[in-house]
């Protein structure tokens with residue numbers, strides 16, 4: 147008799163229970179793209195570090211607006227400035243330092259220049275076209291918070307402070323194992339009943355996008371003792387052991403029994419479509435060396451794709467101490483389709499369309515868990531709760547597939 151299906155939220159709670167953050171390491175900023183900060187980084191400089199011009203033009207005191215003023219200085223970006231003598235102006239270029247005595251800049255298109263004299267318009271507000279010191283970043287403030295993933299702008303911010311190294315979390319190490327004697331690697335001719343391993347490169351890419359490093363990729367034969375041996379070996383060098391296939395109820399599904407023998411199978415069979423046979427647990431390393439987390443994904447490619455987004459992304463996020471990875475952003479949308487669910491919540495692959503009426507979710511026609519085409523264009527998962535009917539135009543909730 148089947149055990150009852152577990153809700154996704156309960157499975158997530160069980161998976162993330164007692165998961166600690168990984169150790170930290172110092173890395174050069176040049177190597178830090180995609181890494182997660184272990185500590186707050188404090189600003190040690192004001193940015194910009196001096197008042198400077200936002201335009202190519204003329205710097206003056208706003209009280210001198212509307213007059214013809216001699217041009218007494220030429221200030222390019224990087225020039226050392228002199229105080230502005232009263233009743234004069236300075237030629238200045240974008241990024242040039244505002245000289246003491248000047249408090250506004252007028253862009254050159256509004257200025258007549260002849261014989262070293264600039265005739266200025268009368269309506270120049272104080273502070274116009276000046277980028278104030280510390281406007282972007284104030285020295286001593288928190289520049290970037292612990293748990294932030296270092297993407298493009300954050301890397302720019304670090305460089306803007308002259309910072310060359312940061313303390314980040316070690317990447318979670320993932321062992322990725324494929325089960326199924328029918329699965330072969332691309333590059334090998336296909337025999338009868340065989341198919342190529344599409345899960346492996348797909349999951350590797352997702353895991354790396356989420357900030358993990360895939361330390362091994364192995365194929366397990368459909369054999370109980372080989373499954374046990376290879377899972378134990380994987381746990382010895384990984385923080386997370388991921389398998390695909392072999393978690394259902396077939397006679398060649400050996401993964402669950404192996405996990406039970408080597409550690410704990412915390413949860414199996416979720417009220418989710420696709421991904422019902424997903425299994426979660428832990429595999430001991432022996433010799434008091436702790437345990438690796440185990441995520442057994444179903445073999446169907448869509449089930450493993452969805453399971454990786456829903457379970458491995460938050461697990462990796464928790465190990466990295468990165469809150470942005472532990473939940474997927476929710477986006478309310480109008481359904482572009484009709485559907486009806488049974489006892490499992492359906493995580494449908496949808497494409498989001500934005501117009502002046504709001505957000506619309508269009509579902510790929512064939513939502514079968516073996517049809518990987520449904521994931522190619524998907525930018526969200528529409529979550530249709532169990533035992534629910536949805537008509538076109540009804541509000542639904544979608545999880546945005548963002549790598550974080």
Ligand SMILES: Nc1nc2c(c(=O)[nH]1)N[C@H]1C(S)=C(S)[C@@H](COP(=O)(O)OP(=O)(O)OC[C@H]3O[C@@H](n4cnc5c(N)ncnc54)[C@H](O)[C@@H]3O)O[C@H]1N2
Pocket residue numbers: 324325326328329341342343344345346390391392393394395396399420421422423443444445446447449515
């Ligand atoms: N009697 C029942 N049969 C099944 C049930 C059930 O409840 N009762 N559940 C079904 C559901 S739902 C799923 S999902 C699958 C998952 O089964 P497994 O996780 O044991 O996966 P496999 O049987 O090993 O493979 C399923 C399917 O996916 C193909 N596959 C496997 N690995 C790969 C790979 N690396 N790349 C591409 N394709 C892969 C495999 O050939 C199978 O076609 O069980 C249902 N059965």
Ligand code: MOO
Pocket residue numbers: 418419420421422423444446449515516
């Ligand atoms: O749960 Mo399975 O992943 O629907 O085909």
